[in-house]
Amino acid sequence: MVPVSDDRIVPVTMPKWGLSMQLGKITAWVVGEGDDVKAGDDLADIETEKISGTLEAADGGTVRRIVARVGEDVPVSGTIALLAPADVTDADLDAAVQEARAVIDAGVPDDAAGGPDLQTADVGGRRISFAGAGEDGDVVLLVHGYGGDRNSWLFLQEPLAARYRVYALDLPGHGASAKDVGEGTLDVLAGAVTGVLDALGAERAHLVGHSLGGAAVLAAAARDPGRIASLTLIAPAGFGAEINVGYLRGFADAQSRRELKPVVTQLFADESLVTRQLVDDLLAYKRLDGVDEALHALLGVLLDGDSQGVNSAALLAAAGGAGAGGTGAGDTGAGGAGPGGAVPVTVVWGRDDRIIPAAQAEAVTGADHRLIDDAGHMPHMEHPAQVQAAIEQNIARAT
Amino acid sequence: MARNITYREAIHEALAQEMERDETVIVMGEDNAGGAGAPGDDDAWGGVLGVTKGLYHKFPGRVLDTPISESAFIGAAIGAATAGMRPVAELMFVDFMGVCFDQIYNQAAKFRYMFGGKAVTPVVIRTMYGAGLRAAAQHSQSLYPLFTHIPGLKVVTPATPYDAKGLLIAAIRDNDPVMFFEHKALYDISGPVPEESYALPFGEASVVREGSDVTIVTLGRMVHTSLEAAGQLAAAGVECEVVDLRTTSPLDEDTVLESVEGTGRLVVVDEAHPRCSIATDISALVARKAFGSLRAPIEMVNAPHTPVPFSSALEDMYIPDAQRIANAAKTVTGWSR
Numbered sequence: 001m002v003p004v005s006d007d008r009i010v011p012v013t014m015p016k017w018g019l020s021m022q023l024g025k026i027t028a029w030v031v032g033e034g035d036d037v038k039a040g041d042d043l044a045d046i047e048t049e050k051i052s053g054t055l056e057a058a059d060g061g062t063v064r065r066i067v068a069r070v071g072e073d074v075p076v077s078g079t080i081a082l083l084a085p086a087d088v089t090d091a092d093l094d095a096a097v098q099e100a101r102a103v104i105d106a107g108v109p110d111d112a113a114g115g116p117d118l119q120t121a122d123v124g125g126r127r128i129s130f131a132g133a134g135e136d137g138d139v140v141l142l143v144h145g146y147g148g149d150r151n152s153w154l155f156l157q158e159p160l161a162a163r164y165r166v167y168a169l170d171l172p173g174h175g176a177s178a179k180d181v182g183e184g185t186l187d188v189l190a191g192a193v194t195g196v197l198d199a200l201g202a203e204r205a206h207l208v209g210h211s212l213g214g215a216a217v218l219a220a221a222a223r224d225p226g227r228i229a230s231l232t233l234i235a236p237a238g239f240g241a242e243i244n245v246g247y248l249r250g251f252a253d254a255q256s257r258r259e260l261k262p263v264v265t266q267l268f269a270d271e272s273l274v275t276r277q278l279v280d281d282l283l284a285y286k287r288l289d290g291v292d293e294a295l296h297a298l299l300g301v302l303l304d305g306d307s308q309g310v311n312s313a314a315l316l317a318a319a320g321g322a323g324a325g326g327t328g329a330g331d332t333g334a335g336g337a338g339p340g341g342a343v344p345v346t347v348v349w350g351r352d353d354r355i356i357p358a359a360q361a362e363a364v365t366g367a368d369h370r371l372i373d374d375a376g377h378m379p380h381m382e383h384p385a386q387v388q389a390a391i392e393q394n395i396a397r398a399t
Numbered sequence: 400m401a402r403n404i405t406y407r408e409a410i411h412e413a414l415a416q417e418m419e420r421d422e423t424v425i426v427m428g429e430d431n432a433g434g435a436g437a438p439g440d441d442d443a444w445g446g447v448l449g450v451t452k453g454l455y456h457k458f459p460g461r462v463l464d465t466p467i468s469e470s471a472f473i474g475a476a477i478g479a480a481t482a483g484m485r486p487v488a489e490l491m492f493v494d495f496m497g498v499c500f501d502q503i504y505n506q507a508a509k510f511r512y513m514f515g516g517k518a519v520t521p522v523v524i525r526t527m528y529g530a531g532l533r534a535a536a537q538h539s540q541s542l543y544p545l546f547t548h549i550p551g552l553k554v555v556t557p558a559t560p561y562d563a564k565g566l567l568i569a570a571i572r573d574n575d576p577v578m579f580f581e582h583k584a585l586y587d588i589s590g591p592v593p594e595e596s597y598a599l600p601f602g603e604a605s606v607v608r609e610g611s612d613v614t615i616v617t618l619g620r621m622v623h624t625s626l627e628a629a630g631q632l633a634a635a636g637v638e639c640e641v642v643d644l645r646t647t648s649p650l651d652e653d654t655v656l657e658s659v660e661g662t663g664r665l666v667v668v669d670e671a672h673p674r675c676s677i678a679t680d681i682s683a684l685v686a687r688k689a690f691g692s693l694r695a696p697i698e699m700v701n702a703p704h705t706p707v708p709f710s711s712a713l714e715d716m717y718i719p720d721a722q723r724i725a726n727a728a729k730t731v732t733g734w735s736r
Binding site: 255289 | 400561565593595596597598599600603606609653
């Protein structure tokens with residue numbers, strides 16, 4: 001962050017998308033100097049080594065200066081534009097631009113630390129990998145879905161780390177973790193979740209799970225409810241029968257980019273997010289020894305014929321989630337921790353989810369419901385700011 | 400978890416991981432173990448450019464030094480493959496392949512066909528190719544077109560460390576004879592490679608840069624030269640799509656044709672001599688199957704139809720460079736009837 005002489009000047013900075021990101025490149029400015037923006041408006045398209053995305057405004061205001069040019073590399077947290085009211089003087093703005101330019105021109109030092117240290121836990125003989133960000137606060141553990149990995153949280157982990165110690169793991173069969181999943185049961189996945197909490201020495205933690213990861217965190221919570229401070233479920237598996245079996249089998253079976261791309265596009269409301277890099281990265285993962293077996297074993301658990309094979313509602317009841325089982329005892333409706341110490345639960349769903357229908361959110365009884373417009377099965381990638389807000393509000397209800 | 404390693408290390412790692420996984424995998428060739436006899440010197444070489452250095456101690460008895468007789472040890476490797484082993488033979492320079500052609504194209508390549516599918520020949524022949532090391536006419540050729548011509552052989556030409564590891568693992572697991580071409584000038588390049596084992600399928604080209612104006616189809620070392628040219632051309636407003644074939648046999652026709660259908664213009668870049676080369680092969684493919692999409696005649700960038708010169712000044716001119724590729728791209732974008 002660049003010190004500015006007038007505190008009404010608000011810098012717009014290069015975000016950190018993924019723990020290993022050091023540089024970002026602006027591929028297009030959506031706004032120009034003189035435009036008024038409000039929080040959540042698109043500001044610029046940004047490309048990193050791994051992904052392209054659109055930066056949304058964190059604050060509202062008038063864009064007075066564009067600092068970073070299209071096509072130039074900007075270090076993470078470097079100032080790329082300045083917002084300020086009309087009466088801030090040009091001289092003050094120019095001084096701020098000059099300081100910001102110095103940061104951009106200096107680039108990333110050669111000896112800059114690369115990515116975060118990948119940590120590993122041995123869970124029942126399986127190597128489970130995880131990476132953390134954040135110095136202080138409660139432990140938050142992010143658990144990805146089927147075929148994903150800890151990088152699915154790249155738009156969320158750093159922003160959440162401002163307030164919490166945020167860890168993202170690779171489930172068995174995924175990412176850098178061991179590829180053996182045994183029978184692929186939720187027990188195996190839940191074991192990885194609690195194994196990472198054990199490795200961290202975390203007595204209590206907030207769990208965030210996406211899709212299959214939602215069922216995995218529920219299974220972990222059901223094992224040891226007292227350990228779970230809050231549950232945020234993003235398009236979780238197991239709250240209804242219907243699921244896109246064509247997607248699941250297509251993903252597991254795809255052997256080439258031609259087969260994989262049309263499958264992966266179903267994940268997103270905005271299909272343009274499916275870049276060549278994204279498909280190539282998924283293909284490289286699928287080609288690792290053992291992944292094919294792991295994905296098919298997990299498929300056998302996720303599916304029962306053409307329906308969902310896991311029952312998350314029962315797990316939620318066992319976990320004592322808010323309004324669990326709809327018994328009413330300790331149920332404060334869509335509210336916070338009930339008198340019985342119920343765990344606050346929020347369910348987040350993209351309205352345009354083509355993998356698991358958003359209507360299944362209704363089955364997560366007692367939870368706070370957040371339906372996100374213009375998002376598919378990956379709302380945490382399509383609208384990370386809204387998902388972040390949902391997670392933070394759910395965590396706040398626990399404390 | 401991927402980390403950056405060199406092309407040389409990626410090939411070594413593929414060998415080590417496959418030897419660990421499958422005890423029928425053996426490595427043989429000139430100085431692959433070391434050959435000096437004394438334990439301390441066993442790792443002295445590890446092949447002429449050090450690819451197999453260290454394998455001998457991990458897998459004693461499975462890294463074999465051979466006499467300097469290519470016809471003998473290539474024949475032995477092929478024979479071992481027919482008898483249940485998975486040998487990886489290192490034939491130092493592809494230029495020496497001539498003395499064992501019968502074993503390769505008349506024996507190994509024919510067994511599966513002539514025995515009605517009952518015989519398999521899972522042999523990999525690793526070999527170095529390409530100019531640039533001042534090694535003169537008998538140690539610098541790019542002879543992959545000769546092998547691409549032969550039915551029954553698979554031909555692999557990795558350009559990156561990632562591809563080198565995944566394609567070599569696939570080659571070792573393949574039940575057919577595979578010719579694995581390593582460019583001398585690529586051993587020290589580095590790139591991200593997963594620590595874990597993975598096999599990349601043959602016959603799948605890689606689009607290493609996307610663009611809408613010109614398709615550049617290339618392979619091996621020329622992938623890097625083509626990317627350099629594409630960078631220069633982008634600055635001049637010409638967007639190139641660069642397709643790395645990765646394997647010339649089998650050939651991914653679809654990716655080539657789809658790219659040309661998108662751009663309407665083709666430049667083929669191939670370090671081999673121009674006649675009966677990968678460049679002529681791809682040109683013929685596109686002329687036959689994507690003629691309607693072409694907006695300009697096809698351009699080929701090859702080495703000249705001469706032996707590789709020993710003179711360093713001449714050798715530098717001999718190897719296709721980014722400027723020649725850029726000129727070819729400008730020719731096809733500037734062409735009009």
